[in-house]
Amino acid sequence: MNGHCNVKVNDTVEEFHSNNSFSDLLIDSKKSVVHRKHETSRKKDEDQSRLPALEAAYTSILRELGEDTDRQGLLRTPQRAAKAMQFLTKGYHETIEDILNNAIFDEDHDEMVIVKNIDVFSLCEHHLVPFFGKVHIGYIPNKKVVGLSKLARIVEIFSRRLQVQERLTKQIAVGISEALQPKGVAVVIEASHMCMVMRGVQKMNSRTVTSTMLGIYLEDPKTREEFLTLSRSA
């Protein structure tokens, strides 16, 4: 990963000297969070071969917790839990290029497009416990619009991983930014973290809100406000 980052830093420095544009620099420096080396290390066709090790690990966990792995309800639980975990982390073998599927269209539209209330489910990388909530995405096209469901699919790629909500928000924003080169991207996530609700401080009603504003959303407060107002309304 260090080698990977160095390449990105060099690109960033060159871009800065050639464009001398502040917002471009910000977008480039955020690029490194999108393409982390470990995150495409799992190939989909390897999943089947990795199942036995996962199953053995889950059997061990059940036994150490004091359960009887031979009782009827738990007999196939290691297999189910292993498959469930693979599904919940399937984002590792998906890339934006795959899912965009060329659904980018030339359209003479440069007003805000918002897709809000996208349900998001992810796993906290610190406790391996789910967190979930809603994502609101806004972008201002620069003559290129994207199929609307593709925004939701981009959310799926990055959320079906071991995540931290801050990074997830940034990855979605930078992913859209790289694919479309729009005038601006805004992503807001509001989620409830089971690691805080089911254990630890046990605060049932707490919510965590994170946002990433790129391009014109970062520079122009009025644009940002319009997005926040439109995405909050019931």
Next chain:
Amino acid sequence: MEYQHDVEINGEDKYQNICKHNGLCKKEKDSKDDTDSNKLSHIEKAYTTILSELGEDVDREGLRRTPLRAAKAMEFFTKGYKETIQDILNDAIFDEDHDEMVIVKDIDLFSLCEHHLVPFFGKAHIAYLPNKKVVGLSKLARIVEIYSRRLQVQERLTKQIASAISEALEPAGVAVVIEAAHMCMVMRGVQKINASTVTSVMLGTFQDNPITRKEFLDLTIRK
């Protein structure tokens, strides 16, 4: 029947024994060799394996202590195995000349689905008709905690709560309703976000008398 006779002697809830080892495995309880910290480190190793088999880099900063945190979290989510009704009731049963319905509703409940090891959560509503003995109200919530902090199936969880209250208080009737969302259905599989599962157990007067049952349901579920 010998089986029932054993249950009465042990004072154990007979529904706990439907799935024989939903309590702690006896051989685990007896074993003095495995201390708690040993178990924790075994679970940690298992989680390290899981992380690397999922394709993650276990040495990156965010994941370095994750196996330990996940193991401790899992132990917390299954702490109900170590608790018994006798411990938590703490003699908080009082003689009171009251025989009208007592309801404690909207008790937040969190459990783990025993089939996928993924959380399910929701609310429990409990009612009982005292037979001259009332219980401290928080104890009803603590009984929910004992049984929910285990690997569970919602049907069994509901029954265990109802029969535990029934045995502890010997009331004229007990009703328990649980409404929960199962992440195994929401986050994966059929992925139905708004589906919720409702289970109920009615004992005593709540089972025999439809009017009593209706009163309970009107006061809890119908808004």
